[in-house]
Amino acid sequence: MISKRTAVFLTFFLPSAMGVTEMVALPAAGGGAPPMLKSTSTSELDWASLTYDSSTITSASNVTLTSGSPDFEIYAGAFSLAGRWKDGKLYGLTNVGNAPEDGGCCADSFTVYSSSSPSGDVVDLSFITDLFPSAIDGYAYPTHTFDIVDDLMYLMVQYKDPALGAKADAIVVLEMDTYEVVQTAQGDDYFSLYEKLATTETDSASSVFSIQHYAASSSDTEEWHGNGVTAFTMQDGTDILAITHRSFNEAILMTNPYTAKNGGEIVQRFGKPGLYNAMGKSQTQHDFGGIGSTGGDWNGMHNVYYSVSPSDGTETITVFVNSDGGSSSAVYNFDINLVSESDLGSVDDTAFDTEWRKVSLPFQTGSQGGARPIGPQYDGSRVFVVASGGASKGIYVISEDGEYSNYGDGEGTYDPFVFYTVE
Known part of the structure; x- marks a missing residue:
């Protein structure tokens, strides 16, 4: 739940x-x-x-x-x-x-x-590296972005996981006043997306509420180039940790593992992460959010921004998509619509269908980029x-x-x- x-x-x-x-x-x-x-x-x-x-x-x-x-x-x-x-x-x-x-x-x-x-x-x-004593070649560093929420700093960290044999993503949280490490509710110094949320299964259903990973042939392989990170409390009191993966073309919302021992449960995904075979070859893409044929082949997502519409209280996430199959980058803004796997009778990509809107941009970039909404956020005039x-x-x-x-x-x-x- x-x-x-x-x-x-x-x-x-x-x-x-x-x-x-x-x-x-x-x-x-x-x-x-x-x-x-x-x-x-x-x-x-x-x-x-x-x-x-x-x-x-x-x-x-x-x-x-x-x-x-x-x-x-x-x-x-x-x-x-x-x-x-x-x-x-x-x-x-x-x-x-x-x-x-x-x-x-x-x-x-x-x-x-x-x-x-x-x-x-x-x-x-430099003490961040010490939190990952088993990392290959001692490789564990803050990367790409972070967010400050209340008095906590949420850092995206990339490290070389010895079991995966590749660069994996983790979240490290620091106290703002002391810069001391804040442990998860389960007592861990970091929250690893690979250790806590991964599956190596290759069927589609297995990687709906888990993030697919595969055994890499090189420790320089990125799974999956985490960049955006934020945390927030929704209007109904639900604590959420949200991230984006550049290489996996998606945003993931999970219950915040820093505030509840049962945290870290995926409750929403949006985007088109690949579906890989056991050899690490992408066969097709998931369709999370109900994007469908409008999405094309996605190539890169950055940043994640939570907002509440002053006009009607709708809670949304805004992300920056480097390419969604067209000739420009785009802003996607989607409604938060949380669902627990335990509440579903069967699992497929439609579990995360939601309302969303898109704005194509007058440029295209293959790297970086971000977006946030301003104003009352009426549909059709955001x-x-x-x-x-x-x-x-x-x-x-x-x-x-x-x-x-x-x-x-x-x-x-x-x-x-x-x-x-x-x-």
């Missing part, structure tokens, strides 16, 4: 007028984690400014997107790859030269920037803030009606999640 906290019921209403100005940072994303991404940068961080009426915005044409001018300076030339903003501080994954440069992985530290420390203070993350990632076209504001505006063309920004609202 799905684990829940005490339910909280909210009434949603839209104020008559509510002007919002957001400051969105555009830190450069180092796709291969160059070793000199550290706090000695003399490059001042670029910011964009978004201004809109949060009660009436129904199109990108309702948003003013210009250069931003925060009332402080931050010298953060680049991250490896992502950053987050919390309580007047900017946290960015960095690599001071102790972690490998390996396709977006890896970080060996994060740097904390603030108005009192514009060049940043480095926090060593508006999204989008980072272009490896396409190096800065950020966009784009809406379901096809309208869009752009700022920072020429800059590569991993996602649009480093932002704050001007008071």
